[in-house]
Amino acid sequence: MMSVYNELRLEQTLCDALIRVDNFEFYAHKLILCNCSSYFKALFTHWSTPDSRVYDIPNVSPDMMKIIIDFAYTNFAPVTQENVQELFIAADQFNVMGIIQACSDFLEEQLTPQNCIGIWWFTDAYYTPELKHKAFLFMLNRFEEVAASSEEFLQLSVQQLVKIIESDRLNVKKENTVFEAILHWISYATEERRQYISLLLSNVRLALTTAEYIIDSVSNNELVKASEECRPILLSALEAMLDLGTKRLLDSKIDNPLARSRLPTAILLAIGGYSGTSPTNGIEAYDVRADCWVDITSNEQGPRAYHSAVFLDGYVYCLGGFNNVERFRSMVRFDLAMYDWQEVTHMHSRRCYLSVTVMDGCIYAIGGYDGRDRLKTAERYQPTINQWTLIAPMNEQRSDASCTAQNGKVYICGGFNGSECLFTAECYTPETNQWTMIAPMGSNRSGVGVIAYAGHVFAVGGFNGTRRLDSVEAYNPDTNTWRDVPSMLNARSNFGIEVIDDRLFVVGGFNGHTTMPDVECYDVAADEWSFVRNIEVTRSALSCCVVYGLPNLSEYAAPHHSLQFSDEEEEGEMEL
Structure with missing residues (x-):
């Protein structure tokens, strides 16, 4: 219908309004403009007589009026870097909410440490609470860059600076x-x-x-x-x-x-694993700012060990593993905003000791042990269709390996093939659906931790068939070479591994004698390992993932924060 009305407008047929701006004339239909703008509705119904036809509109440029009238008929506005501020002001003047939203979305995408304060100021003059909140949170999240590089930072009032730093x-x-x-x-x-x-x-x-x-x-x-x-x-x-x-x-x-x-911007979760001689369903959340672990265990799910957990689109997915009775092919996901577990489509194979990573919005489940065989097979899960698809098998059988995604490829290293611990590694390319062997590691590693960090693929700890390792090596995809990295403070295998706060964390594990509560992290800038606070429940065969971007992230952080939000933060909490 709108295309018909637009054709009539362009043909100047059945038009009952002539909008004049600085000697430019725009033919239109009153009903269409009323549907788009409360300003025009008031103009046609209250500020003029029913037989009025010509309307002179002040304080707006012809270019902006053309966009507004075009939007009324097409629901499209060409927002650009050059016109966004003028268009926002014009849309606010005429109360065209669709264009205001389009401009807000555009400005949100354009936020940088250099302009976020200016956009925050802009929302003081033109009330858009969602954009105001997002600009303020961007300022808080990127504060170090803002303070170092923004000229607008130096022009803040003292009240505005206090609002930020408090x-x-x-x-x-x-x-x-x-x-x-x-x-x-x-x-x-x-x-x-x-x-x-x-x-x-x-x-x-x-x-x-x-x-x-x-x-x-x-x-x-x-x-x-x-x-x-x-x-x-x-x-x-x-x-x-x-x-x-x-x-x-x-x-x-x-x-x-x-x-x-x-408050942290992200939380590290340690999920499941063996505590002593039996699997646990325990979940602990690490607040990196408070250096504190918080118990967030949900008893809706049973225990799992030798499983994997990943974070994707607001959900924590737990898949595969073992509960001392059966090896799972199931996958469940935890909705962190709603605090509930949901079962989703099962994998094609039972997999404990599996390797899992996320890449391009999909979950990859690779290798493992089904109770009979060490597996070469791999599969990929698409959350949008809730479906697993088999992909090409690896070159080698691998259980108790570990994998990560780096620059559009999945890397898997080490593991156990049923007779020996492996030092080989390979990578998967989705475009060709092929696995390619890469340079082998310097050590055999089963129960290894593999993670992408600082542009490299790190292989950490593990078991070489004789003893648990504290050694670490890093793979450079550009040169297809491995180099030694400073060793961990403790030898361990079957631990959790993740990157948070620009540091590589290892959590728990097995040292050859007992399960461990120890947590340590590696800082690539300092090139050294250091201890952080231990997990509360000693465990190995656990899985870690990092969660972020949640509206209720503070509920998973250390409980001592006095969450006295500013106006921008309170509005954002309600909207999110």
């Missing part, structure tokens, strides 16, 4: 960054802004830094030394540090806002 959602790896950003902002207009140092410093979580940093860098800063109001803030931060050493971690952080960690 948020629990501010994403900073080190609280030092917040203090240094404050100094950068003050330096833009030092004499005018130095009076705000104590107000801003009170919103830095100083107790999350070190005593050395507070004494050497903060208290010795000229602005801080000149402010009497800063001294009690520094003392309170140092007292909070002492509390952390003598009281329980969470209790002490409740008491003092200077010691409360920020």
